[in-house]
Amino acid sequence: MNALSSTVLIRYNTETGNFQGFTADALDNGFDIQGGQGYIVNVPQAQTFTFSGTAWTNSSSAAAAPTAAVNVTPRAWAFVVSGRFANTADSYTVSVTNERTNLTATSPVQRGYFAAAFGDLTQKSVIQAGDAITVQVLDTAGNLVDEPTTYTVTPKMIEDAFLSLALEVAPHPEATMLLQNYPNPFNPETWIPYQLSEAAVVTITIYDVAGNVVRSLNLGHQAAGYYRGRSQAAYWNGRNNLNERVASGIYFYQIQAGEFAATRRVLILK
DSSP: OTTTTOSEEEEEETTTTEEEEEETTOSSOOOOOOTTOOEEEEOSSOEEEEEOSOOOOSSSSOOOOOOEEEEEOOOSSEEEEEEEESSOOTTOEEEEEETTTOOEEEEEOBTTEEEEEEEOTTOOOSOOTTOEEEEEEEOTTSOBOSOOEEEEOOHHHHHHTEEEEEEOOOSSOSSOEEOOOBSSSBSSOEEEOEEESSOEEEEEEEEETTSOEEEEEEEEEEOSEEEOSTTTSEEEOSBOTTSOBOOSEEEEEEEEETTEEEEEEEEEOO
């Protein structure tokens, strides 16, 4: 990377169909450059490079090493979100989502370092200045282990083709909260996210506008943590305690977690 004055190196994994990023703040030398694979190199200014070596070929005979002149211009069709953790997090995965395009890139955390890479081999833009990108840290079960953080992409980030972060995983949320269900309005199912600052027995009760109990979701004893993704949030299939589909309209859902209680509104449309 230093020889090319590059900010980012990305390779395309033909087996998984994913991109893998490497930035200068990595803890090692990154990955080996191999024949038969595609690579993206980002440099801040347009320039010409000469590559030399043994050319890759499908034939068994060796080929003379050619030179290739490549005009490189900054583009937004490749982007890496990378960084390190201040505390141990090697069992975690970092997930990065562009809220505008809904594209997501992930990276395992290795020796405290991660590099989630976006790319498009047709050179279509995957990110632009002003985009909001949300960074989440997940454990091996796919559960959130810290509050998601959103960053705004700047023109400088586009030029460098990467965003560098220093992360630290909080042991648990600072406050217990009931969050807005999604989707909302919904039909026929929805998820109710919440977070716990300490372990508690959790119950979510759904009421109609008259205050009658429609459905009780007894979630049992839950550890402190974030319950936001579809695999962790409370799930309601739009049915009452008799397993009958409820009518369209406004309902309310209330969480009881230890001494904490909160209520939010939900809308069913059919």
